[in-house]
Amino acid sequence: RADLQVAKDIFEVLLKLKSLKGYRNFFRVVVNRYLSSLSRTAPEDSVLDLTICLESLLLANERDELKYRLSLRGAILIGENSKDVKKTLGNMYDDRSSIVHSGKLLSELKHNGGKDVLSSYRLITEKIIKKYLEVSNDFDGLIEINQRLDELCLYEGKIC
Numbered sequence: 001r002a003d004l005q006v007a008k009d010i011f012e013v014l015l016k017l018k019s020l021k022g023y024r025n026f027f028r029v030v031v032n033r034y035l036s037s038l039s040r041t042a043p044e045d046s047v048l049d050l051t052i053c054l055e056s057l058l059l060a061n062e063r064d065e066l067k068y069r070l071s072l073r074g075a076i077l078i079g080e081n082s083k084d085v086k087k088t089l090g091n092m093y094d095d096r097s098s099i100v101h102s103g104k105l106l107s108e109l110k111h112n113g114g115k116d117v118l119s120s121y122r123l124i125t126e127k128i129i130k131k132y133l134e135v136s137n138d139f140d141g142l143i144e145i146n147q148r149l150d151e152l153c154l155y156e157g158k159i160c
Contacts, residue, residue: 006126007035007038010034010126010129010130011031011034011035029052029053029056030053030056030057030129033049033050033052033053033056034049034050034053034125034129036049037049037050037053037122037125038122043106043118044099044104044105044106046118046121046122047092047095047096047099047106047118047121048096048099048100050092050121050122050125051092051093051095051096051121053125053129054070054074054089054092054125054128055070057128057129057132057142058070058073058074058077058128058146059146060141060142060143060146061143062146066093067090067093067094069150070089070090070093071086071087071089071090071093072086072149072153073146073149073150073153074086074089074124074128075089076149076152076153077128077131077132077149078124078127078128078131085124088120088121088124089124091117092121092124094109095109095117095121106118132145
């Protein structure tokens, strides 16, 4: 029940992306992958969906230093306990890579915490989605938000 309510809340927030200038192309990927992550029976598939969702947001049009950018931007964006957030996002990206490139199961990975690790990945993804939506009206698109995040990484450490 609680998962269903969270999914409903996130979906309603994501629907707002559909009407925002500069965000329409990302709407389908973010919504579909987030919702897919909730219905997967294999935790590895959920990790892949959640990571793709975050890559669509945090790495829009990026080709280099993907794990670094994803971890740093996510930590700066949500602004709470950024060392832990950065570590969790880095672990999530590493887990995705191990699942995709080595065929590993989540239970075989060093970051494994069973359902707890998947729950933490889902929670951090939800926080990042919500934060993007909070700031989306102030920017013309994801790339502009991400440029601002990069600036803040060098200076203040928060998004204005």
